[in-house]
Amino acid sequence: MTALVAAVVATSAVATACGSGRPQPLATPSSAPHGVTPSTTTSVPAPLARSRPVRVRIPAIGVDSGMMALGLQADGTLQVPPTGFPAGWYTGAPTPGELGPAIVVGHVDWAGRPGVFYELRRLKPGAQVTVAREDGTTATFRVTRVEQFAKGTFPTQAVYGDIDHAGLRLVTCGGAFDRKTHSYDDNVVAFAELVSALPA
Amino acid sequence: MKLSPNVRPNPRLRFAAGPVAALVALLSVGLLLLATSAQAATQVPLGAADSFAVLAGAGITNTGPTTLNGDLGTFPTTSISGSSSLTVTGTNHGGDSVTQGAKTALVNAYNVAAGQGPTSPIAADLGGRTLVPGVYNSASSIGLTGALTLDAGGDPNAVFVFQAGSALTTASASLVNLVNGAQSCNVFWQVGSSATLGTGSHFRGTILALTDITVTTGATVEGRVLARNGAVTLDTNTITRSACSGLVASPSASATPTARPSTSPRPSTSARPSTSARPATATGSGTTTGTTGGTGTPNGQVVRVPTGAVPAGDGSTSGGGGDARYLLSGGVLLAGLAGGTILAVRRRNA
Numbered sequence: 001m002t003a004l005v006a007a008v009v010a011t012s013a014v015a016t017a018c019g020s021g022r023p024q025p026l027a028t029p030s031s032a033p034h035g036v037t038p039s040t041t042t043s044v045p046a047p048l049a050r051s052r053p054v055r056v057r058i059p060a061i062g063v064d065s066g067m068m069a070l071g072l073q074a075d076g077t078l079q080v081p082p083t084g085f086p087a088g089w090y091t092g093a094p095t096p097g098e099l100g101p102a103i104v105v106g107h108v109d110w111a112g113r114p115g116v117f118y119e120l121r122r123l124k125p126g127a128q129v130t131v132a133r134e135d136g137t138t139a140t141f142r143v144t145r146v147e148q149f150a151k152g153t154f155p156t157q158a159v160y161g162d163i164d165h166a167g168l169r170l171v172t173c174g175g176a177f178d179r180k181t182h183s184y185d186d187n188v189v190a191f192a193e194l195v196s197a198l199p200a
Numbered sequence: 201m202k203l204s205p206n207v208r209p210n211p212r213l214r215f216a217a218g219p220v221a222a223l224v225a226l227l228s229v230g231l232l233l234l235a236t237s238a239q240a241a242t243q244v245p246l247g248a249a250d251s252f253a254v255l256a257g258a259g260i261t262n263t264g265p266t267t268l269n270g271d272l273g274t275f276p277t278t279s280i281s282g283s284s285s286l287t288v289t290g291t292n293h294g295g296d297s298v299t300q301g302a303k304t305a306l307v308n309a310y311n312v313a314a315g316q317g318p319t320s321p322i323a324a325d326l327g328g329r330t331l332v333p334g335v336y337n338s339a340s341s342i343g344l345t346g347a348l349t350l351d352a353g354g355d356p357n358a359v360f361v362f363q364a365g366s367a368l369t370t371a372s373a374s375l376v377n378l379v380n381g382a383q384s385c386n387v388f389w390q391v392g393s394s395a396t397l398g399t400g401s402h403f404r405g406t407i408l409a410l411t412d413i414t415v416t417t418g419a420t421v422e423g424r425v426l427a428r429n430g431a432v433t434l435d436t437n438t439i440t441r442s443a444c445s446g447l448v449a450s451p452s453a454s455a456t457p458t459a460r461p462s463t464s465p466r467p468s469t470s471a472r473p474s475t476s477a478r479p480a481t482a483t484g485s486g487t488t489t490g491t492t493g494g495t496g497t498p499n500g501q502v503v504r505v506p507t508g509a510v511p512a513g514d515g516s517t518s519g520g521g522g523d524a525r526y527l528l529s530g531g532v533l534l535a536g537l538a539g540g541t542i543l544a545v546r547r548r549n550a
Contacts, residue, residue, distance in 0.1 A: 073250050074385040074406075074444050075243045075357075078506035082248040082301035093502040100501030108513035115513065151509035160502045177515035182312070184513050 045197055047166040048097035051133040053089050056096075056104060058170075060127040061119035063087075063106075070105060078103070084110030087117065093160070096131040097139035097194060101160060101167045104131075108172045108184070117172035121148065121188045129168060129192050136200025141168045141192035148174050148186045159189060166194035241335045241359040244313045244388045245511065246406070246424075247305030248298065253290060253424055253441040255302055256413075258431040262286050264417070266434045270424065270441030273299030274432070282434070290441070306426050310408045313390035316361050327374065333358035333382075338365060342391075345371040350404075352382035356444070359386045360405070368395040368407070375402040384422045385444035394430060397421065404442075415439070 053067045070079040070088040081088045087106035094100035107115030129141040149155055159169050168191075175186030249255060253270025260274050262282030271290040274280060278295030286292075293299040319337035327346030332353060342364040352358035358381065362368075368391045378384060387405030389395070394412040397403050397419040405423045407413055412430030415421065421439040425432055 071251070072443075072504065072506055074246060074442070076444060076507040077243075077245075078510050079247065079250065080510060080512050082305050090502075090506070092504045092506075103502070105510055105512055109517040110514050112516040114517060117512070118517075149509075154509040156505060156507075160505045162501045171510050171512060173511070173513035177513070177518035179515065182515070183511055184515065184518075187509050187512070 044165055045194055047099040047194065048095075048133070048137055048139060048197055049135070050095050050098055051135040051137065053096045053102075053104075053131045053133055055132040056087055057130045057132075058123065058127065061123055063116060063119070065106070065116045067104070078105065080105055081107065083107075084113055084115035094166075095133065096141070096168050097133060097137065097166055097197060099163075099166055101163055101169055102131075103159070103169050103171065105171045108174060108188070115172070117170065117188075120170055120172045120190055121146065121174050123170075123190050129170070129190075131168070138198040139166070139194055140196045140198070142195045143190050143192045146188065146190045148188050150175075150186055151183070154187060155189075158191075168192040168194075241316055241333055241361040243357075243359055243386065244309050244316075244361065244406070244408075245305075246309050248301040249303075249305040249309060249424075249426055251290070251441070252293075252299075252302050252426065253439045254432050254434070255299070255306060255424070255426040256432040257303065257427060257429045258412075260432045260434070262434040264436035266436060267438045267440075270439070271298075271302075273302060275299045275303050277431075286434075303428070306408065306428055309388075309426075310390060310410070310428060313361050313388050313408055314363055314392075316363075319363065322362070327371075331360065333360055335361045335363065337363040340365050341367045341369065342389075343369050343371070344374045344376070347375050347377055349377040349379055350382045350387060351380050352378075352386075354381050356381040356383060357386065358382065360388070362387075362389045362405075364389070364391045364393075366393045367391065368409070370396070370398045370401050370403060372398040373400045374398055376404040378404060383444050384442040387423065395425070395427075406442075 052069075055064070055066055057064050066086040068081055068086055068088045069091050070081070071091055073079050078090060079088070084107045087104055089096065090103035090105065093103045096102040096104065106117035106120070108118050108120070109115050123143055123146050125143050125145055127143040129143065131139045131141070133139065159171070170190040170192070172188050173184035173186065174188035175184055177184050251271045252273060253268045254260060254272040256274035257276065258274070259277040259279045260272060260281070262280075262285060264282075265285050265287070266282075267287045267289075269289045271293055272280070272286075272288060273293035273295065275295040280292070280294065283292065291298075293302075316335045317337075319335045322336050322338040322342055325343045325345050326348045327344055328348075330349040330351050332351055333355070342362060350360050360382070368389055376387075378387075384404040385406075389405050389407045389409075391407060391409040391411075393410060394414070395407050395409045396414045397416060399416045400418040401416075401420075403419065403421045403423065407421075407423070407425050407427075409425075409427045410429060411427065412433070413425045413427045414433045415425060415435065415437045417435045419435075419437050421437065423439075423442050425439060
C-alpha cells in the first residue's frame with residue numbers, strides 16, 4: 001500500500017514537472033544528506049518535489065489559511081507576515097513535502113486580535129496538518145511534538161537542522177509578553193512529519 | 201510607661217517585624233523589576249519594508265538616470281513618474297498589496313526607532329564627529345556637513361539609531377563613513393518631518409521619515425529611503441538596499457552539497473514581500489550561506505539559516521503584560537501576608 005502511494009506520488013510529481021517543462025528531481029530518502037542516518041521505517045512516504053505551498057489547514061485548531069512567502073530581515077532573522085493573517089513559509093527552507101524542515105510561521109496575535117496561530121500552543125501530538133501546494137499535490141503531516149522555547153535559547157539546530165524525512169515546523173510566539181522589549185518571551189514550535197501525500 | 205510583668209508586649213508588634221520586612225523586600229524587588237535598564241540601540245525590524253529601497257506615501261518622482269537595488273512602491277498615492285529612467289534591480293510594486301504591507305511595517309519600524317533609548321543628545325552638526333553605537337537624539341533637526349564616522353568597535357551587529365524631532369538635512373558632498381565593522385544595515389535614521397540629502401553626498405543607513413525624502417542630484421544611498429506620509433523625490437541617484445551579512449561563520453569543514461532539489465524557482469505570484477533568501481549584496485567570503493559542516497549545526501537543507509528566534513506576535517492579546525505581572529503577583533502576595541498576620545494576631549489574643 002505504501003509502495004503504491006509512493007509510486008502514485010512519484011508518477012504524479014514527474015508528470016506535473018514534465019507538464020511545466022521544468023524537470024524537478026524527486027528527493028528520496030536514498031539521497032539523504034551526508035552524515036544523516038536515513039529513516040528505517042517503511043511507512044514514511046517519499047518526499048515530494050519542490051512546490052510552493054498555497055494553503056495550510058490544521059483542523060484540530062481551526063486553522064485554514066493561505067500562505068505568503070517569507071525571507072530574511074536585514075539582521076538575518078526570519079521575516080514574519082506583516083499582519084495577523086495569513087501564515088507564511090520561509091523560502092530559504094524546503095517547501096512543505098520536500099525532504100528537510102519546512103518552516104511555516106504565523107502570529108499568535110496582532111493588533112488586538114488573535115493571529116492565525118493563536119491556538120498553536122494547544123495542538124497535540126497526532127494532530128493533522130495539511131498543506132496544499134501549487135502543483136496540485138497535498139502533503140499531510142502529523143504533529144509529533146509541540147514545545148515552547150525561550151527565545152534567548154532558540155533551538156536553531158532542532159528547527160532548521162537537516163533531517164532524514166519531509167518535516168514541518170509551525171512557529172509562533174508564546175509565553176509572557178515583555179512590554180519593555182515589545183516581544184514575547186518564547187517561541188512555540190509544533191514539529192510534524194509527512195505521513196501521506198495526495199496527487200494533483 | 202512601666203509594663204506590668206504579667207502583661208505581654210503588644211502581640212501585633214511582635215508579629216509586625218516579619219511581614220513588614222517581607223513587604224519591604226517585596227516592594228524593593230518589585231521596584232527593581234520595574235526600573236528601566238539602560239539599553240544599547242537595537243536592530244529596528246523592517247518586516248515587509250525590508251526589501252524596499254524606496255517606499256513612499258505620496259508618490260515617487262524621478263529625474264535622470266537613477267539606479268535602485270531593491271523594491272520600490274508608494275501607497276496610498278500610487279503614482280511613480282520618471283520611471284523610464286529608473287533602472288531597478290528589484291520589483292516595482294507600485295501601490296500593490298506588498299507595498300501596503302510594507303507601509304504598515306514602516307509605521308511599526310518608525311515607532312520602534314523613535315522609542316529606543318536611553319539617548320545621547322545631538323547638540324550640533326554631525327560633521328567631523330566619530331560616534332560609537334547607540335541611540336542619538338535631537339529634539340529638533342539633525343544636520344550633517346562634511347563627514348560623519350560611525351565606529352562599531354569591531355562588532356558587526358552594533359546598531360546606530362538617530363532620532364530627529366524635525367528634519368534631517370545633509371550638505372552637498374557630505375558623507376557617512378563606516379569603520380570597524382559598522383554596517384549600513386544597522387544604521388537607522390528616524391526623521392520626525394522630512395529628510396533632504398545634499399547633492400553628490402554619500403549617505404548610509406535606512407531613513408524612516410514621517411513626511412518627504414528628497415535625494416538631490418547625484419546623491420548615493422547605501423540603505424533605504426522610506427517615507428511614511430510624504431513623497432520621495434529622486435534625481436540621478438544610486439540607492440542600494442543593504443542586507444547585513446547573516447550568520448557568523450563557524451569554522452566550516454567542507455560542507456558537501458546535500459541532495460537538495462533544484463535551486464529555488466521563484467514563486468510566480470507578486471503578492472509577496474519579495475525578499476530573497478540570499479543577501480542582496482553578496483560579498484564573497486564575508487557572506488555565509490549557513491552551510492557549516494559541524495555536527496551541531498544545520499547542514500544545508502535550509503539554504504540560509506535564520507538567526508535567533510521568531511517575532512510572531514505583538515502582545516496585543518496578552519492581558520497583564522510584563523510589568524503589570526510583577527505588580528499583580530506582588531499584590532496577591534501582600535494580601536496573603538496581611539491575611540496571615542491578622543489570623544495569627546487573633547489567635548494570640550483569643
